Amino acid sequence: MTDEQLLALIEVDPRKLAGKPVIRSTRLSVEHMLNRLGHGQTAQEIVREYPGLTEDAVRACVAYQS
Numbered sequence: 001m002t003d004e005q006l007l008a009l010i011e012v013d014p015r016k017l018a019g020k021p022v023i024r025s026t027r028l029s030v031e032h033m034l035n036r037l038g039h040g041q042t043a044q045e046i047v048r049e050y051p052g053l054t055e056d057a058v059r060a061c062v063a064y065q066s
Contacts, residue, residue, distance in 0.1 A: 001056050009060035021064055023057045026050075033061040 011024045021030040028050065036046055043058040 001059070003063050006056060006060040006063040009057050010064045023053070023060065026053070026057075028053070030061040030064050033058055034065055037062070 009024050010021050010030060012019055012021050016022050016027060017029055022028055023030070023033070033046065037043070037058070043055045046058055047053050047055055
């Protein structure tokens with residue numbers, strides 16, 4: 001998946017989490033995902049905890065941060 005495709009998985013909507021960037025169609029913030037990754041969780045571990053979430057969505061959070 002290209003960076004552009006990954007970034008399309010992130011949305012900023014003032015009605016969701018006070019406008020914080022979130023994974024599209026969720027209320028999972030980019031900040032929350034980056035925090036989990038920063039504390040040593042892998043994308044695979046995060047996906048197991050959130051049914052319906054994909055590894056690409058987690059990678060999109062990293063791409064958004066860059």
